[in-house]
Amino acid sequence: MEFEAVIGLEVHAQVSTKSKLFCACSTKFGAGPNENTCPGCSCVPGTLPVLNRKVVEYSIRTALATSCTVQRKSVFDRKNYFYPDLPKAYQISQYELPIARNGHIDIEVGGQGKRIGVNRIHIEEDAGKLVHEGDLSGAQASLVDLNRSGMPLMEIVSEPDMRTPEEAVAYLRNLRDILLYLDVCDGNMEEGSFRCDANVSIRPKGQEKLGTKAELKNMNSFRNVERAVEYEIRRQIELVEDGGKVVQETRLWDAEAGVTMSMRRKEEAHDYRYFPDPDLLPLMVEDSWVEELRGTIPELPGPKIERLAGQYGIPKYDAGILASSRKLADFFEASVAIFNGAPKTTANECVHWKEAILSEKLSPETIAHAVEDRENGTISATASKKLVTAVLETGKPFRSLRDEKGLTQVSDTSALDAIVDQVLAASPKEVESYRGGKTGLLSFFVGQVMKESRGKANPKIVQEVIRKKLG
Amino acid sequence: MAITREEVRHIARLARIALSDSEVDSFGDQIGKLLDYTKQLDRLDTNAVAPTIHLADTGTLLRDDIVCPFEDTEAILKSATDRAGDFFRVPRILE
Numbered sequence: 001m002e003f004e005a006v007i008g009l010e011v012h013a014q015v016s017t018k019s020k021l022f023c024a025c026s027t028k029f030g031a032g033p034n035e036n037t038c039p040g041c042s043c044v045p046g047t048l049p050v051l052n053r054k055v056v057e058y059s060i061r062t063a064l065a066t067s068c069t070v071q072r073k074s075v076f077d078r079k080n081y082f083y084p085d086l087p088k089a090y091q092i093s094q095y096e097l098p099i100a101r102n103g104h105i106d107i108e109v110g111g112q113g114k115r116i117g118v119n120r121i122h123i124e125e126d127a128g129k130l131v132h133e134g135d136l137s138g139a140q141a142s143l144v145d146l147n148r149s150g151m152p153l154m155e156i157v158s159e160p161d162m163r164t165p166e167e168a169v170a171y172l173r174n175l176r177d178i179l180l181y182l183d184v185c186d187g188n189m190e191e192g193s194f195r196c197d198a199n200v201s202i203r204p205k206g207q208e209k210l211g212t213k214a215e216l217k218n219m220n221s222f223r224n225v226e227r228a229v230e231y232e233i234r235r236q237i238e239l240v241e242d243g244g245k246v247v248q249e250t251r252l253w254d255a256e257a258g259v260t261m262s263m264r265r266k267e268e269a270h271d272y273r274y275f276p277d278p279d280l281l282p283l284m285v286e287d288s289w290v291e292e293l294r295g296t297i298p299e300l301p302g303p304k305i306e307r308l309a310g311q312y313g314i315p316k317y318d319a320g321i322l323a324s325s326r327k328l329a330d331f332f333e334a335s336v337a338i339f340n341g342a343p344k345t346t347a348n349e350c351v352h353w354k355e356a357i358l359s360e361k362l363s364p365e366t367i368a369h370a371v372e373d374r375e376n377g378t379i380s381a382t383a384s385k386k387l388v389t390a391v392l393e394t395g396k397p398f399r400s401l402r403d404e405k406g407l408t409q410v411s412d413t414s415a416l417d418a419i420v421d422q423v424l425a426a427s428p429k430e431v432e433s434y435r436g437g438k439t440g441l442l443s444f445f446v447g448q449v450m451k452e453s454r455g456k457a458n459p460k461i462v463q464e465v466i467r468k469k470l471g
Numbered sequence: 472m473a474i475t476r477e478e479v480r481h482i483a484r485l486a487r488i489a490l491s492d493s494e495v496d497s498f499g500d501q502i503g504k505l506l507d508y509t510k511q512l513d514r515l516d517t518n519a520v521a522p523t524i525h526l527a528d529t530g531t532l533l534r535d536d537i538v539c540p541f542e543d544t545e546a547i548l549k550s551a552t553d554r555a556g557d558f559f560r561v562p563r564i565l566e
Contacts, residue, residue, distance in 0.1 A: 038541030054536035143558035284530030
């Protein structure tokens with residue numbers, strides 16, 4: 001029997017605000033244990049939550065960028081469970097009425113486009129962190145750090161629209177790029193500000209009804225999401241083929257062993273007894289606020305790739321690399337605005353110097369001048385690379401360095417004549433073969449001339465001169 | 472009884488309350504009576520009525536995103552039953 005996998009993803013994105021969701025504590029990473037806490041986020045009885053406007057604003061912007069409908073009224077609920085990472089024994093989340101619903105994210109896998117539904121986006125608080133004292137087997141106590149308690153999260157839940165691990169990763173990458181473009185989340189997977197859980201099930205191909213799903217956790221990179229989902233699909237298919245049954249459960253991905261392991265059965269954990277939090281009135285969002293925020297949505301990665309490719313005539317692949325970062329794409333366009341003679345070369349240079357560009361060590365002028373000088377034959381490709389490196393080292397302008405170092409190419413044919421004559425005289429055998437029809441030897445001669453000129457000759461002109469002399 | 476013994480045990484477990492068999496019966500009785508009493512509300516047809524989530528229908532207040540550190544975290548730590556340095560210390564928890 002042939003099976004197909006059904007994959008849905010839940011992403012917890014930490015919203016990049018300065019203060020927490022319901023209190024004024026700092027969200028800064030790396031503080032000492034319990035340093036960023038107050039009676040509110042350490043759940044002292046009697047404290048009241050007050051919602052952070054910025055979190056709402058960022059969630060609305062995320063909703064608009066993923067084509068969701070922003071709900072004019074949404075409600076905060078209590079999700080009840082006992083665990084020391086959350087002393088008040090409930091997490092404030094949104095259940096029946098989340099802030100946004102019904103959106104989508106477009107992905108492309110193997111040249112094939114696909115639209116993945118976004119079921120909902122809701123706002124919730126994070127829980128604290130537990131550290132186990134001593135080694136696991138001998139540990140008598142757990143240590144609680146509530147710095148993370150009350151951190152603002154957006155949970156973005158996809159529809160179960162993905163069928164392969166590649167589609168799942170493509171969706172995640174696109175979602176992360178959107179959040180980075182919007183500047184609402186730093187997207188750091190290893191530090192946990194962009195976390196992903198995957199719901200995976202299988203069903204016989206052609207069957208409408210969904211199979212029993214397992215929820216995968218603990219995947220802190222795109223690569224691990226891909227591997228974990230791949231493993232889980234294989235595990236479920238083998239289980240069913242051997243006459244077994246998939247049970248609903250949470251499974252932890254063990255990256256080192258490359259397997260998922262059962263953590264707990266889901267039924268018990270499901271009884272969260274959600275109810276509206278009496279401490280928080282409903283969140284009302286005016287249309288005018290949504291419209292105002294709509295105006296702040298930048299051009300998003302998908303449309304940007306299309307536009308860059310169309311407007312500058314560069315391959316979509318290159319446009320994709322440029323658009324992987326808003327900063328890089330802006331740099332490219334600024335550079336092309338200075339010299340627009342060879343956008344494809346400018347794109348290549350931007351990709352080549354990506355790191356320096358992203359850390360703001362290069363200006364668009366440098367790349368524009370490098371490309372322009374190369375295109376009109378003033379310098380060679382090698383000299384161009386050397387000069388950009390020199391700009392990085394000295395901070396001096398590209399063209400002053402070019403003149404200072406005398407790296408301009410010799411394009412003057414009379415100056416090249418002598419070198420070409422010398423090279424031809426030194427290789428009589430090759431000259432004879434060339435004249436006998438082995439025209440491939442042209443590059444050999446060009447190489448020799450380049451060597452003699454110590455890289456300063458313009459290879460295009462050299463070719464012409466040699467052809468003329470041997471023709 | 473409007474509630475089964477199993478349901479009573481389940482609710483007790485969720486609330487982390489240990490009940491003896493006789494307590495299961497007596498609490499089950501009481502909860503059952505409460506449920507029967509509130510059942511009277513079912514006589515009303517509320518199909519066309521939106522649930523009342525809060526009595527006030529104004530929106531929640533919003534605060535600006537400004538950090539204002541709490542000065543006395545020591546007071547919070549001090550009020551815990553057990554601590555280890557600046558951590559709270561709780562009986563070992565393992566999944």
